[in-house]
Amino acid sequence: MLDACNISSAVRTAVDLANTVRPVKGEDLLETVEQLQDFLDGHSPEPAGPRRLTRTDLAEVRELRETVRAVLERASIDAAGAAALINDGLRRSGATPVLRHDRDRWWTEVVAGSGRCAAHLAATTLSALASVIATHGPARLGVCAGPACRGTFVDLSRNGSKQYCTRACAHRASVAAYRSRQSARLS
Template sequence: MKIDFNDYARGAGLATDLVNTAPEVRRIAGEALAALPDLRRFLDERGVDAELTADDLAEVHELRRELRVLLDAEDEDQVAEGAADLVRRAGIGPLLGRDADGRWKWQVETAPDSPLVDELAALAGLGLLGALRALGHNRFRHCASPDCEGAFVDTSKAGRRRYCTPDLCGNRINVANHRARHRTT
């Protein structure tokens, strides 16, 4: 896998999405990655092509716990060190490669024999490092919904994202506010 240095939003998004599949975040729905088919769907939706093994699910659950610690970290140095450790798990160093348009770009390549969890760790780690550098630690946030324990990295241009899953948590708040307004009229 080759990971573009400048595409931190992909890796930060993967980290965010993975953390928010946990049962403690999804209290009502429960564990989103309960079986290998769930993991397959999760990876497919994010454009990660990998052959799954029986051990991958438990290893991805452990990576999810590591990522949650980094998203919750109050110290930006802890985020930088932890994310760098994740990149080192499979990353074999920076290289210069061409993008689809033939332009040069910095990339991190993962070792050809890296297990899935290490490739995901490198992708997420590089995304967290890029977001930390480009956007700052204040973009690492907790979901504003009172009913959610989610966390996320706000990679939006405006930096005003409030919910870990805007379509779910944000929508719930908007519907509740709408109903409350109509009850009082």
């Protein structure tokens, strides 16, 4: 069993990475090396030392993003396909589980087989998504039901009934439903 705290932060990294592309708005928040640096600064739990990112890192992380996004989009409708993507991505990053110990605490962590930025991200995010699927089932991964949103999410709530990527999207949808009921009543 992977450490719960590491898992939820790695799950957040996976979802945030997938959501750096906003298909409905046509926005991409991962187009430059600087944007990649900002993303890593905001998501890497441990300092990875001095890092000089290159266009190659950017291209590799963008490719990984395609995989992570496809896993999040497909898991609930094609779990076997999502699992194949995860397994292939883990294999290509050389991901290996490692047992760690610090004071009284033991935990396992999946680490990449190389120092490449994308390999590290792949090992972290794909193993976290694998763990969610193994623990809670593939239906916990999904795409926002908001009409103008294709944001992805992972539902770690107790009842697993999440439909929207954010509270803002859930609120927008309930306002829209209310308005349509009102206008149906008036017409």
